[in-house]
Amino acid sequence: MLELGGMRGYAAKAAAKDVLKIETALAAVSKTKVERRDPRKLYNKVDREGVEKAVPRFDWKSYFTALGTPDLKDISVTSKEFFAGVNDLLPKFKPAQWKNYLTWQVLHSMAPTLGKAFVDENFKLQKLLTGQEEIEARWKRCVAATDDALGEALAQPFVAEHFGGDSKSAAESYVHAIAAAFDKEVDTLDWMDPTTRKRAKAKLEAMAYLIGYPSKWKKYDFSVGKDFGANVLAAEEWKLKDDLSQLGKPVDRERWEMSPPTVNAYYHPNKNHMVFPAGILQPPFYDVKAGVAVNLGAMGMVVGHELTHGFDDEGSQFDKDGNLKNWWEPPVEKTFKGKTSCVADQYSSYEVLPGVKINGKLTLGENIADMGGLKLAFAAYRSLRQDAPEKVEADGFSEDQQFFISNGQIWCAKYREEAARMQVVNDPHSAPRFRVNGPLSNLPEFAAAFECKSGTPMNPENRCSVW
């Protein structure tokens, strides 16, 4: 890659060694993925002076001036240790070595836009890491690049074509049904005390939801020309400016962090809201022609998953206004932690590949959300169908069974061994198989629906339950 960037073979080899050395040294002073899941330890308000003191060897004045924020004062760093580590590392490598490292960073991040030679070379690394044999079709890469650069412009025709009819009202009705199920659940949890219960309900009450697409579209005021690389740079520059324009202003609760065509959803702990882009309100997650059991087993579970994030081991540390403030009574908090460690232990026992186990601590928040999401969606489905004049059988499956089959179907996936290994190390979500088997085996209603014998994997004697 460095050779493609213009270096001679011998120099490129030496530079590549510098890159690896510096990357390794930076990794050694970085927090681990698990450490980065602790919001209290990520919030370190040090302000401008603190940053300057932590890394005096770096020219912060020039940096913030170049960024267009010369007067920035309020700063929180996610890792004080990392900053101290960088300060120590700066003199350990020669300026020429740092230059090589930065050259690589530019080439690596720009490679997908620099033409076939760079694209192919960049893919070699991806191939090595994921086992992927062929690069993704060009049109797919183009769509992804457009979504990345102009997400809310691309979204407008998508929304017009694919998010009409009752998609929005259906999603709203699910959110209400799931929220009602959670409210009821909180009332009946035997490990809650009245004070914490009241605060949990207040947090639920304050939780907002955004569905489909934003209330106002972003305006991309940069020009797009024939040069792909230049367009990508212009979009990146605009994105950074757009982010920085939020500084010093009240939190904009209507701002989206995913583009509307995205097949995903999120809960934002600082805003106490859930976001469901139009992209996920499509089959197989939601289908206007599907029954309540099928839609709730899929989209309902996703809604319940995001809602539960507000109360998982991370989300539960934020109050109803999105501030990092403890609202738990100490004894209840202790019980809660015991319940979450049951989940961590359970998932740590799952083997993705022979000898490769899930990291229960890395995936804890997602697993709690999967379990809560399934439980809430099932309760919501049952209550929506309780007065139904007759049950709908499909291919011989009862409604309860349809709910669970639909849930399994949204996680259908196939991984190469390399990709599965990488997922275990990097992804806070469990491997898809365990996103199904974990929550289902913890829910007695699944075993009842399929008559699983007691003591079998899907009907174990010991279950974990949080929400």
Ligand SMILES: [Zn+2]
């Ligand atoms: Zn999640």
